[in-house]
Amino acid sequence: MSAPAIELKNLEKSFGLARIIQGVNLQIAKGERHAVIGPNGAGKSTLFNLITGRFAPTSGGVFLHGEDVTGLKPFEINRRGLSRSFQITNIFPNMTVFENIRCGLLWTMGYRYSFWHMIGRQQDVTEKAEEILAQINLSSRRNELAGTLAYAEQRALEIGITIAGGADIILLDEPCAGMSHSETDLIVDLIRKVTEDKTLLIVEHDMGVIFDLADQISVLVYGEVIESDTPDVVRASAKVKEAYLGASLEA
Amino acid sequence: MTIASKTPLTAGSTRLISLSNAMPWAFAALFLLCLPFVFQSNSALTIMNQMAITIVFALSYNMLLGQGGMLSFGHAVYMGLGGFFAMHVMNMVEDGLWLPLPFLPIVGGLFGMVFAFLIGSFSTRRAGTVFAMISLGVGELIAACSVIIVVFFGGEEGISGDRTMGPPVFGYEFLTQQEVYYLTVVWLLLAALLMYLFSRTPIGRIANAVRDNEERAEFLGYSQRNVRWISFCASGFFAGVAGSLFAINFEILTEENLNLATSGSILLITFIGGAGFFVGPIIGAIVFTLLQTVLGLHTELWALYLGILFVSCVMFFPSGFAGLIAMHRRPLALGKMKLLIKPYLKVAIPAITSVLSLAAVLEILFHKRHGYGGDHEMHLYGIAFDSGGYQAVAFATIIAAISLILVSRVLPEIREAWDNANHAEDRA
Ligand SMILES: Nc1ncnc2c1ncn2[C@@H]1O[C@H](COP(=O)(O)OP(=O)(O)O)[C@@H](O)[C@H]1O
Ligand SMILES: [Mg+2]
Numbered sequence: 099m100s101a102p103a104i105e106l107k108n109l110e111k112s113f114g115l116a117r118i119i120q121g122v123n124l125q126i127a128k129g130e131r132h133a134v135i136g137p138n139g140a141g142k143s144t145l146f147n148l149i150t151g152r153f154a155p156t157s158g159g160v161f162l163h164g165e166d167v168t169g170l171k172p173f174e175i176n177r178r179g180l181s182r183s184f185q186i187t188n189i190f191p192n193m194t195v196f197e198n199i200r201c202g203l204l205w206t207m208g209y210r211y212s213f214w215h216m217i218g219r220q221q222d223v224t225e226k227a228e229e230i231l232a233q234i235n236l237s238s239r240r241n242e243l244a245g246t247l248a249y250a251e252q253r254a255l256e257i258g259i260t261i262a263g264g265a266d267i268i269l270l271d272e273p274c275a276g277m278s279h280s281e282t283d284l285i286v287d288l289i290r291k292v293t294e295d296k297t298l299l300i301v302e303h304d305m306g307v308i309f310d311l312a313d314q315i316s317v318l319v320y321g322e323v324i325e326s327d328t329p330d331v332v333r334a335s336a337k338v339k340e341a342y343l344g345a346s347l348e349a
Numbered sequence: 350m351t352i353a354s355k356t357p358l359t360a361g362s363t364r365l366i367s368l369s370n371a372m373p374w375a376f377a378a379l380f381l382l383c384l385p386f387v388f389q390s391n392s393a394l395t396i397m398n399q400m401a402i403t404i405v406f407a408l409s410y411n412m413l414l415g416q417g418g419m420l421s422f423g424h425a426v427y428m429g430l431g432g433f434f435a436m437h438v439m440n441m442v443e444d445g446l447w448l449p450l451p452f453l454p455i456v457g458g459l460f461g462m463v464f465a466f467l468i469g470s471f472s473t474r475r476a477g478t479v480f481a482m483i484s485l486g487v488g489e490l491i492a493a494c495s496v497i498i499v500v501f502f503g504g505e506e507g508i509s510g511d512r513t514m515g516p517p518v519f520g521y522e523f524l525t526q527q528e529v530y531y532l533t534v535v536w537l538l539l540a541a542l543l544m545y546l547f548s549r550t551p552i553g554r555i556a557n558a559v560r561d562n563e564e565r566a567e568f569l570g571y572s573q574r575n576v577r578w579i580s581f582c583a584s585g586f587f588a589g590v591a592g593s594l595f596a597i598n599f600e601i602l603t604e605e606n607l608n609l610a611t612s613g614s615i616l617l618i619t620f621i622g623g624a625g626f627f628v629g630p631i632i633g634a635i636v637f638t639l640l641q642t643v644l645g646l647h648t649e650l651w652a653l654y655l656g657i658l659f660v661s662c663v664m665f666f667p668s669g670f671a672g673l674i675a676m677h678r679r680p681l682a683l684g685k686m687k688l689l690i691k692p693y694l695k696v697a698i699p700a701i702t703s704v705l706s707l708a709a710v711l712e713i714l715f716h717k718r719h720g721y722g723g724d725h726e727m728h729l730y731g732i733a734f735d736s737g738g739y740q741a742v743a744f745a746t747i748i749a750a751i752s753l754i755l756v757s758r759v760l761p762e763i764r765e766a767w768d769n770a771n772h773a774e775d776r777a
Contacts, residue, residue, distance in 0.1 A: 150568065172567040182568060190561040201558045205570030209551035211579055217551050263569060 101164030103128045103267050103297040104149065109158035111141075111148055111321075118144050120321040121158070126314070128163075131298040133308045136318035137342065142301045143185055145318065146271050149299075150182045151175040162267065177205070181265035185272045185301070187252045189259060191245030195236050198244045198255055199227045202262030227262070234258040234288060250281045257288065267297045274304050286310060309333075317342070374542060381534045385527055394526040395598070400638040401537040402594045403618065407630030408544050409587035410615045415624035416548055417580040418560030419473070420481045423488025424588060424615055426468075429607025430491070431461035431589025433502060435596040436510045443514040450515045450523055454536050454593040461589020465582045473577035476563060480577075488609050495604040507603030510596065523597075533594050540590050545627060547583055556580045617655070621662050623669025632670045650711060680770035688770045692763045699755035705730065706749035713741050 104126040111119040118141045126132045134142050147153045149160055151172040159168045167175050181202075190198050203223055209215055217223065231237045234254045239247060244255060257273055273289060274282045286307055289298070302308050308315060309329050316326040319341045325332055332338055384397060406428050413419040435457035442448050448456070472483040495502035502508065512529075513522050521528050547553045555576050559566045563573040596602055605611060614637070622633020637655070644651040666673050680686050709729055716727045716736040725737035734741055 152564075171572070172564075173570050173572050176568055176570045184565075188562065188565045188568075190558050190565065192561050193557060197554065197557075201555060201566070202569050204551045204555060211555075211575065212551045213547060213553070213579070213583070215551055216546065216549055217554055218549060259565070259569070 100128060101161070102126055103130070103163060104299065105161040105164075106145075106149070107159045107161070109145075109148060109160065110156045111144055111153060112156045118321050119148065119155075122318075122321070122323050124316060124323060124326065126297060126299060128297055129295060130314055131293070131300070131312050132314045132316065133312035134299065134301045134316050134318055135303070135305075135308060140318045141321040142318055143271055144321075146182060146269055146299075146301065149175075150180065150269060176263070176265070179265050180267040180269065181260050181263055182269035183256045183260040183271055183273060185275065187249075187256050189244045189252060189255055191243065193244060194241050195244050195247065195255060196227055196231065196240045199230050199258050199262050200224075202259040203227060203230075206263040206265075230258050230262050233292065235284070250277055253277065253281075254285065254288070257285070257292070261292045265296075267299070268293050270298070270300045270302075272301050272303065274302060274307055282307065374538070378538055381538070382531075385530055391526045394530045396638065396642045398526075398530055398533045398594075398598045399642065400635055401533045402591050402598065403615075403634035403638050404631050405537055405540045405587060405594065406591035406615055407618050407622065407634045408541055408627075409584045409591060410619050411624055411627075411630045412544060412547070412556075412580055412584040412587070414616070414619055415626070415629065416553065416560065417556045417577055417584075418476055418563075419484075419577060419581070420477075420616075421484040421612070422481055422609065422616065423484040423486075423491075423612050424584075425607045425609070425611035426488055426491045427461040427465055427585040427588035428592040428595070429495075429602070429611070430464050430592070431457035431585075432592025432596045432602045432606055433508065434460035435589075435593035436508050436602050437501075439510040439512060439514075439596060440508075443511060448515060449518045450512055450597065451518055451532055451535070453597060454540075454590040457593025457596065458586040458589040461592060462582050462586040465585020465588075466578075469578045469581035469585070473581050474574050476559075476573075476577065484612075485609070488607075488612050492604060492608045495607060502604065503602075505604070507601055507606075509601040512597050512600055529598055533598065536590065536594055540587050541631075544583075544587060548627065552576065552579055617659050621659060621669055623671030623673075623675075625668055626671035626675060629669050629671035636670065648712060650708075650715060653711070654708070680767075683770065683773060685770040688766050689763075692759060692766045696756060696759040696763060699752040699759070703749055703752035703756055706745050706752060709745040710742060710749060713745060717742075 102125040104124070106122050106124040109119055109122040110117065122145065134145065136142055144153070148155050151167070151170050151174065154169050159166055161167065162175070162178050162180060165178070167178060190201060193201070200217070200223060203226055204210070204217075207223055207226070209217075209220070209223070228237070228240075231240055234257060236247075236251060236254060236258065239251060244252065247255065253273065253276075257270065260270070261268060270289065274285050277285065282304060289300075290311065298311070300308075300311065302311075312329055314326065315329055315332045316323050317332060317335075317338050318324075324341050325335050325338050327335070385394065388394065388397065406424075409428075410421070410424045413421050413424065435453050438446070438448065438456050439450075439453060442450075468483075468487055472480055472487065496504065513524055523529055523532065548556075555566060555571055556579075558569075559571065559573050559576045566576065567573055592602075592606065595606065618633040618637045619630045620633070621636060622631065623629030640651055640655050640658075644654065648654075662669060668675070677686070677689075680689060712729055713727065713736045717725070725735050727734055727736040727741075736742075
C-alpha cells in the first residue's frame with residue numbers, strides 16, 4: 099500500500115499557554131474525501147494552518163505522500179501538490195477575476211519567476227484560466243476587480259484560485275459558509291467536479307454537504323480527534339453526540 | 350487589456366506588444382525625436398535631459414512602490430551607486446578602456462543591480478514597515494559612506510569625468526548637448542519599454558499579486574521574498590541606468606545623488622504622478638522637473654509649492670495626476686465629457702486666480718522679510734509695486750478670498766455634473 103496522502107503524527111499546537119491542537123493523529127488515503135467537523139473554536143482552521151505551513155507545529159509531524167514536510171514554508175508545501183482555500187476569503191482584491199485565476203496557474207504551469215515570457219501571449223495559460231472561469235461560473239465577471247465581487251462570487255473565486263494549479267491534495271476551509279441553499283448546491287457540485295481523483299480534506303458545518311461529499315469524517319473537539327470513521331458510523335456514534343452537544347452547550 | 354485578443358488578426362501573433370499598445374510608444378518616440386527642433390537652446394535641452402533621467406528613475410522606483418508594494422526611502426542609493434560606478438568607468442575609458450559611451454548605462458545598471466541584489470537579500474524578506482525602515486537605514490548608511498570613503502565618492506566635491514573621451518559612435522563624440530539628448534532619449538525609451546514589458550511577464554504579474562496579498566501568493570507556490578527580491582534587482586538595474594545617464598549628462602556626481610533628500614523626492618514624484626499607473630511616474634517626473642527648473646528660475650519658494658502640491662495630492666487626489674485623468678475614462682466611454690466641460694471652464698478662472706493670488710501672498714511676505722537694505726520694490730506677474738506696506742499683502746489676500754469663495758460656489762455644480770457624467774442613463 100502506498101503512503102497516505104496526508105499523515106499527521108502527534109500533532110500539537112499551543113498559542114502561549116492555550117493548547118489548541120492536542121496530539122492529533124490522522125491518515126488520509128490518496129483519493130479519499132475526508133471531512134473534519136467539530137464545534138466552533140475546536141481548532142479545525144488551526145489544523146489546516148499546521149498542514150499547509152502557515153503555522154509551525156509545537157510538536158509532532160506532517161507528512162505528504164510519506165515525505166516529512168513539517169516546518170516547511172507554505173510555498174514549499176504548495177509545490178509538493180497541496181493547495182488550500184481559506185475560511186475568510188483570501189484573494190487579490192485589486193486584480194481582475196481573470197488575473198486572480200491566472201496567478202493560481204503560473205507556478206505549476208512552469209512560468210515560475212520568468213521575466214522572459216509575455217504573459218498575455220501564453221495561450222496555454224489564457225485558455226486554462228478561461229476554462230476555470232467557466233467552471234466556477236465567473237466568465238461574465240472576468241474583467242472585474244475581484245474586490246468588487248459579491249460575497250458568493252468571491253467564495254467561488256476562492257475555490258477557483260485554489261484548484262487552478264491542479265494540486266492533487268485540496269484543503270477547503272468552510273467553502274459554503276454564509277451561502278444560501280442554492281449557492282451551496284452549486285458550490286458542492288463544483289467541489290465534486292474539480293476534486294475528482296484528488297484527495298480532499300474539507301471543513302464544513304453544513305451536515306448535508308458533509309454527508310453528501312465525504313467518504314470519511316473526523317470529529318475534532320478541543321483539539322482532539324474523538325472519532326474518525328465512515329459517515330454512517332460517525333452519525334451513529336454516541337461519543338460524538340455527547341461531545342458535540344456538550345461542547346456546543348458550553349460554548 | 351492584458352490578454353491577447355483572439356481575433357484572427359492577432360491570434361498567434363509573434364509581436365511583443367499589440368498594435369494598439371505600440372501606438373503610444375511610437376508616438377512618444379516621434380515626439381521626443383522632434384522636440385529638439387522646437388527647443389533648441391542648450392538650457393532647454395538640459396532640462397529635457399534632466400526630465401528624461403528623472404522619468405527613468407521614477408519608473409524604476411515605481412517597480413517597487415506601485416508594482417511591488419515596497420515603500421522605499423532609499424532608492425537614490427541605487428541610482429547614485431550606479432552613477433558613481435559609471436563615472437569611474439568613464440574615467441577608465443579616458444585611460445584607454447574601450448567602451449562606447451552609449452553602452453555606459455548598461456555598466457551602471459549592472460552595478461545598481463548588484464547592490465540591489467546584496468541589499469535586497471535581507472531587505473525584501475518582509476514588506477511594509479520593516480522594508481521601509483531598512484531602506485531608510487541603508488540610505489543613511491551609504492550617504493554617510495560617501496563622505497568617509499573619499500577615494501570612491503570624492504568627498505564633498507564628488508567625482509567628475511569627461512564623456513567625450515570614448516571611441517566615437519558613427520562619428521558622434523557627444524560634444525554637443527543635442528547629441529547627449531538623443532543618447533538620453535534612446536535610453537529613456539528603451540528603459541521605459543523594458544520596464545513596461547517587465548510588468549507583463551509572469552514575475553511582473555506575481556509582483557502585483559504579492560503587493561495585493563503576499564500571504565495568498567505563498568499558497569500558490571511563490572516565495573514572497575523571492576518575488577520582491579527579483580523586482581528589487583530589476584528596479585536597481587534601471588535606477589543604475591538613470592544614474593549613468595546622469596553621469597553622462599552632468600559629468601559630475603556628488604553625495605547629493607544618493608542622499609535621503611533625493612530618495613524623498615523620487616517618492617514624492619512617483620506619488621504625485623500616480624503610483625497605480627504605469628504613466629504616473631512619467632507625469633510626476635515631468636511636473637517635478639518643470640517646477641524645479643522653470644518655476645525655480647522665478648522664485649526661491651518652488652520647494653514650498655512642491656510641498657503644498659504633495660500634501661494636497663495626498664489629501665484630495667491620492668491616486669495622483671494619472672488617477673485624475675483615469676477618472677475621466679468612464680464619462681468619456683459614456684460620451685458625456687461635454688457635461689463636464691462647462692463647469693470645468695467655470696471653475697478654471699477663479700481656481701487659477703486663487704492659486705496665483707495665494708502664491709502672491711507668500712511671495713510678498715517672503716520679499717518683505719528678505720528685501721535687501723529697505724529695497725521693497727517688487728515685480729510679480731509683470732506688475733511692479735511696493736512690498737513694504739500692508740496694502741500689497743492685503744490686496745492679494747482679498748483677491749484670494751474672493752476667488753476661493755467663487756470656487757466653492759461652483760463646486761456643487763461640478764459635483765452634480767460629475768454624477769450625471771458617470772451615470773449611463775440620462776437624468777436630465
Ligand atoms: N494565531 C492565533 N493566535 C492565538 N490563538 C489562536 C490563533 N489562531 C487560532 N487561535 C485560537 O485557536 C482556537 C481554535 O481556532 P480555529 O482553529 O479557528 O477554530 P475552528 O476553525 O475550529 O473554528 C480558537 O480558540 C482561537 O482563538
Ligand atoms: Mg475555522
